[in-house]
Amino acid sequence: MKVVLMRLAALGVAGLVLAAPFAVRAQDDDDDHDRARDLYERGEIxxxxxxxxxxxxxxxxxxxxxxxxxxxxxxxxxxxxxxxxxxxxxxxxxxxxxxxxxxxxxxx
The missing domain is CATH 3.10.450.40 (Nuclear Transport Factor 2; Chain: A,)
Structure with a gap:
């Protein structure tokens, strides 16, 4: 039972590690959108x-x-x-x- 719990915990950690780059990319996309909107509103683009x-x-x-x-x-x-x-x-x-x-x- 202890081995099963350790494997599930390891799998959960691995899932979080693998998902992190996608979360960062989504944040980058939001930042890009905000930057473009600000530049447009200021008449720079x-x-x-x-x-x-x-x-x-x-x-x-x-x-x-x-x-x-x-x-x-x-x-x-x-x-x-x-x-x-x-x-x-x-x-x-x-x-x-x-x-x-x-x-x-x-x-x-």
């Missing part, structure tokens, strides 16, 4: 809806990820797009000016 229109014009497809990063002293939306043929593209858009500033992927 454009809203995401307008940025996504720019991205769709440059790289049609399904948007699978959007990150707001700091690059070269500017806020940049980094958008990952998967085209209908399966190609993945990354489009970087200046978050303040709303202009495409770079990216990577196939342009065919």
């Amino acid at each position: 454009e809203g995401l809806a307008g940025i996504l229109s720019i991205v769709h014009a440059k790289a049609p497809g399904e948007i699978v990820a959007v990150d707001l990063i700091r690059s070269g002293g500017k806020w940049v939306y980094r958008v990952q797009v998967v085209a209908a043929d399966g190609r993945r593209r990354i489009v970087d858009v200046d978050a303040r000016a709303g202009a495409v500033v770079g990216g990577e992927g196939d342009d065919r």
